[in-house]
Amino acid sequence: MLFSKLAEYFEQLDHTTSRNTLVAILADLYSQCDQSEVRPITYLLQGRLAPFFKPIEIGMGINYVADAIGKAFGVDRKHVMQVFDRVGDIGTAARQVQQEAGKELSMEETPTVLEIFNQLMAISQVSGQGSIEKKIGMFADILQKLDPRSVTYICRIPVGTLRLGVGDPTILDALSFAKSGDKSLRKPLERAYNETSDLGLIAETLWKDGIEGVEKLSIMPGNPVRPALAERLPTPEAIINRMGQCAVEKKYDGFRCQVHKIGNEVKIFSRNLEDMTGMFPEITSGTLAMVDAETAIFEGEALAYHPLSGEFLPFQVTTKRRRKHKIEEAAQELPLKLFAFDILYKNGENLMGMKYVDRREILANTIKGEDSLIVSDWVIADNVEKLMEVFNEAIESGLEGIVAKRLDSPYQAGARNFNWVKLKRTHAGQLQDTVDCVIVGYIYGRGKRAQLGAGALLVAVYNPDKDTFQTITKIGTGLTDEEWKEVVERCKPYVTEEKPARVESIIQPSVWVEPAVVIEVLADEITRSPVHTAGMNGEKQGYALRFPRLVSFRESDKRPEDATTVQEIIEMYQQQAIKQVAS
DNA sequence: TATGCCGCCTC
């Protein structure tokens, strides 16, 4: 298949919203491609070159792709980015720049899908000195061989914004349709995907060996399983109403880890299936010492703790353990403990179909003792009071909240459903870190947001000592489409060419706004920040909000000087630090 | 050698 043909399918998908139609178009695409193309096309549909757990990345983001577009069509990055800012899509920008340059090719001249795939793969392999220039050159070469439509879509691949409206579930439906004409194969395809995490493999196997071949694919210790995810509910009442009697676990704020023991070998995978084995030597050694099984796959949350006091450390500290160098030093300074909460596989037996309570029993019998591995606590709750009791305990210890789980549910890989439900501090309406912020700028939107005028707001709190507004976060969520348009309108009278005199900001928004419009922002936590200027003082870092979202527009009589002050932010930060130490 | 840009990855 020519790449231009694939791009035609991409365009069709791009222009349709009905899921059923998307599935039909995809099924048609699969029916038109050769067996050798099924696998690469599946990865390309995922916006990738390989399954998630393979460390193959193109290594070009928006800026380097813009460089390549410029190089291919004789302009500079700045020009490409200006067009990009206006249209909100790098593919559209590339197409436009190509047209301006008069360098459009016809569809028949395009290389094949496999040729392009291999060239992208070659770009991903380049590293070392001079590699950035090399990658840009290679991508520019590809662009010069493509028709406008192909240019559009290929530019979206490295930056991860293919925006076809097609995710993994849609591809699974399409594979089923392509082979059987209906959704009947979705279940076995989905099971195989959940256990192998490789959609390209599933698709290729379906083509080569039929659904019987797919049914033979199963868990392979050493290969990650797609992890189960938790839904959210706002209140304990909602959880009891939905689940009735359930297990309750505390929710720790660290890294999700899926640990595989294969004889004397250990592998550790992240929530998104990245291989993190090298980062956590104490989990590896703990697994070898404590896990009473030849082969096993279990999951838990890894947190850093203070080696002397034993207290658990906030996420911002735990995250320092995500590293490639100086691992032993970091492990000494910030050792980890893994709170194990589930087991999927033991000594050749797939446990995913077993009930939660039974998996829990096996888990308890498999991890011996308590050291770097700890089997996490759980209790049964069947009423709101009991649930609240555990929740309050968790909050008092400075933890994130709780997770409620159905006692009789299997391990539902890949699913975000109501077998597992999380209840977080901020959902329960208590101790909310609500902050009144002043808009000091906004950033142009991309994709759908491009039409709304803004995609994010840059907001600040008030520093009365200096009479300045210091940035504390950007806001990219919590507004409806209407509200995005409205907020841009509200800002219009205050737009300025330069940074307003009373605004202190390291971040440069697309548009500066004189401090006037006040909004109410909800966040989960306050963190120290190297980029936000709120509370920044010489060497000392500023403060920022974790998981910020807009909850309301303040009445227009609310003056910017009435916003939350830096001092209040510092007090809130100290309050939460006290809790964390108490844990 | 030090710093900054950028991308990738966690939440």
Added chain:
DNA sequence: ATCGGAA
């Protein structure tokens, strides 16, 4: 991570 929109 959180959130809103579409079906």
Added chain:
DNA sequence: TTCCGATGAGGCGGCATA
């Protein structure tokens, strides 16, 4: 309810450049 795609803070590491 499910699925998708907008967007957040921030740490590390690779590479380019001063």
